[in-house]
Amino acid sequence: MYKNRIEIIKKHLEVNNSQTTNNKDEVLEKELFNSIDTNINVGELKLLIDSVEESKYKDETREFIRNHPKFKENFIGLDMATYRQLVLEQCAAIANRGLIHFTDIKNNLHRYIGALEMFALYNNNILTKLSVQYTLFGGPIIFLGTSRHEKYIEDANTLKTMGCFAMTEIGHGSNVRGIETTAHYDKQTKEFIIHSPTPTSEKFWIGCAYLHATYAVVFANLIIDGTNYGIHAFIVPLRCPKSGAIMKGITIKDCGHKLGLNGIDNGQIRFDQVRIPRENLLNKYSDVSEDGVYKSQFNTPIKNFAATMSPFIVGRMAITKGCSGAAKTSLSIAIEFSHIRKQFGPSSNKELPLITLSSQQRRLMAPLARTILFDLYIQRLTNELCQEKLPASIHAHCSGIKAVYSWFCVAALQTCREACGGQGYRSANRIAEFKNDCDIICTYEGDNTVLMQQLAKYLLGVKQKQTNTTTNRIYLDGEDAKSLFFNFSNINQLFETREEMRLAELKQIIDNSKESAYFAFNNAIPWAVKLGFAHMTKIVFQNSINTLKLKNVKPLTHLIMLDALVSIEEDLGWFVSNHLISPNVAQSIPFLIQDLCFEVTKVSKQIIASFDIPENCKPSSKDLISDLF
Template sequence: MKEIKNHLEVNNNEKSNSLESELFRPIQENINIQDFKVLVDSVEAHKYKDAARAFIRTNPKFKENFIGLDMSSYRQLVLEQCEEFAKSGLVHFTDIKQNIFRYAGIVEMLALFNNNICTKLGVHFTLFGGTIMFLGTERHQKYIEDANTLKTVGCFSMTEIGHGSNVRGIETTAHYDPSTKEFIINSPTPTSQKFWIGGSYLHATYTTVFANLIIKGVNHGVHAFVVTLRDKNGNVLPKITIKDCGHKLGLNGIDNGQLKFDHVRIPRENLLNKYSDVTEDGTYKSQFSSPIKNFAATMAPFIAGRMAITKGCSGALKTSLAIAIDFSYVRKQFGPTLENEQPLITLSSQQRRLMAPLARTILFDLYVQRLTRELAQPKQPISIHAHCSGIKAIYSWHCVQNLQVCREACGGQGYRSANRIAEFKNDCDIICTYEGDNTVLMQQLAKYLLALPESKVQQPTIYLDGDDAKSLLFNFENIKRLFDQREQMRLKELKQIISNSKESSYNAFNNAIPWSVKLGYAHMNKIVFDHAITTLKENNVKPLAHLIMLDSLVTIEEDLGWFVTNHLISSNVAKAIPFLIQDLCSEVTKVSRQILESFDIPENCKAPSKDLISDLF
């Protein structure tokens, strides 16, 4: 114990004026809330977000209580909320292509309120809209006008009962009939029925269907088609059967459906033909030399959806953290005497469990801002697909894990639906699976990293050892080197496992999936950190340095066994880490309410009262 104390106390003087210097001083308690708000909201999106906040605060549909509604009323309310929002003009159907900052900002604000609304709008705008805008051409523009105001609702039919993650395995067919110049969309087997299709059971007029394009017996692979599901009166068209997917763990305000097509004829023009087309006489023309390349291009637009989905995590977590932290300031249990009970926030455990996810949520948001900027560029970096996949996976895992933390931090009251966290927890659970299952996405990231040319620059190895653990760790350059080195070693390790395998390339990779996931984490942790440091250098808004250091040490602690056994950190320095984390949590707690203020969460997004119990009296 004495040894640990030494680590924390040696060389504890004020440091020079470096980025880290403020970490050695008590935290500056008067943070500039407006500056911090713009940082978290992003320069590009903060005006759109403020407009959305104002809408959520004032629109009567966003004041209606959805807790405990039966499924049918809940679905109707969510539809009406989405319609109100679409009519407000705060978001446009074309935003996913033309103003991704507005789109992403709006989704995040809606997610502060409830994930049903942003999921329903997400399916319509990103998935249906994304397919129309990125895979369609001039002839598909006609779907846009009514979709803008949600006069027509669109959905997205990719998943089937038999195939989810492996989209290339889907069985739905689209045979071309040159005699009528039509495609015939068909579900040939029970497992080929589309399943989970959000918005299809009750509301969607159109869907984009993913199906195998077949001409004269030749299968050209998966292509996307627009299929009309309902007539003007909302009746399902003949030869289409739509069933309800039924009650779910969460998102019961969304009408997910099971779709069966029985030789449904659609015009030739309904093929989304940006990359490949079929002439009237049935000649297939593609910009790509093989179905696999066409498939890759067909899937490419959905990367924006993966970025957007992290906004659902961000909104839900910010509101839930705000509920849990506010509660911790109000709720009293225990104290030095019975007469002097203390607020929960004074408990070291409460500070530890709430400040660490608060820091990470902000750092992830900053990184998503960077990805959004990359997506907005006409020519996106080659890494964009891998990084959208990676952040979607690690943000949703972080979200699900920490919604549970928020719930527990509020004790029994956190379990009460009226206090909102339960709804967020159930609704967000599925983010780990839809728009790409997280474990599958982490492999996409690992494959991208495996394929990168090997760096010729040999990074100097790092070994953190010495008496002054605090100075060694409160040093962003050292943290960077730890993260860089872990990533390099994880990559080398994965390459070795695969190359040492005597099995086929499929099996060799398959046997190494857990290591791919670890590599994915190492890479994402590194680039989230790198981006946070870039932001800090450009704009040292308080308390960003503290948040970065807190999240860095928590990240190291999560993999501490690895860092120590691989001789990057000595066991003596390792022992100091939990203490430094606790100190940082205590410092961040001092400004936590100001951080929450900067989130500017409309009151109707939160629990009915800060103490979570007043509504009971």
């Protein structure tokens, strides 16, 4: 016991000796010891959150949402058919205004991503419908197609024709490689025959398929003379472009009413020997010659499959904007309400606003901080996606942020709902709709638990290639907890060390397993998920610090520290039991968090003002009740 303690203190001293003083850090950290500067430059903060690259597009979109008549129509409580029609008309209005373009995902990602986030401030149905058209249908055409597929772009850009993305089947969702749909090549007619060979092979959940899609990008097993070359993407006409009639051999059913997103026409599709021209294979990486010879840039179907999945990266980023928009609007509603709504007070005739309650400050300021820091991290990923050569980490990090942001968003929306009491439950007050619509972000575009495993596998792979380097372990102990925590270097070391230990732990569980590789990893999934969280927390924190050092926009320092301490508190048992934080110091964390929440609350109105949310994205009355009388 004592030996262990001496060892820890020794390591602690080693850390202190090796630490170099970073003046810039110290200046920034100093702010945390004083009262927050309430003189917030809302315009500067808005630009930081919007990003320089996206700011112009976001403002154009805000203007459009504020003024377009289709965005003034009520959508609460609409029946499914009317809602689907309204969402279609809203999307058509967006396309006709030219706010986004079909090729943006390749040529102007900032415009696309920026506009989507603004539409998500309003409603996640619009973001979903646009994502289906521009990333799920557009992505494969742009990234997997060649010049012979450019003919689809013009009409798709204005939504004259719409498309969908048909990957999921009744029998296979997360395990995409298990899909059964076939695409046999017929040399005689030079056609592919798209077929659903079993009931479980029918495509299911396909957004936009039931009513509006003319084309589907269908994922199917490419088969020539009995040889299966793996999953490829094909453009399959579902409806006649002129008459809209469903094509021969295709059956489409409605997936029915859902928990949310009822403005989206999800459909079930069965293909019965549907013939399409050979040219409808999206052939950037692999092709079939007229006489049936298969040629691929890759030597294995798995590599071809990985390339076929590449458009998903942008899709995940796009869908993550749904979390950002929903969280920002819902937090704004809850915070505005809390500043107005009065309950209880020091005397019977003096009630105080809810925001004066420590619990209300805690439950709303912590998610407010995290939303902004996640958004800053997405800015970085978007910039990475715009680079000529994508970093090796991009796929794993897009998967990671999609998972952690959507899980966080679902919890934050619940918090906002509760923070508004019964009024949060009323559909007219908007949070309820966001809650129902955003729930599915945890599942579609890759189930979160599956995505976290992709991230963990990437990290294991990186570790395998690295020579053994470890961060000096830190042990936070002492009388002055504030000084220990209000120190970016210490926080960074905590996060670095946790990730290293989580990674080593996962590797050890897998290495020690006597089972096959599949089951060895399978038995370790909960640890893989924990590693994913540890990694994402670290890189979001590091990105926030880098942003802060480039430009100290108030109150970023406070937001970063608040979120860091909340992250530590979320895993406090682990930090203490692994001797990174002493039990004594650990006890001070809730107090430090509460103090920071108190400080951030002072500028909470300015922070939400910086979101610049169009009024028609929010309830008609700020007190959430004055529309009742």
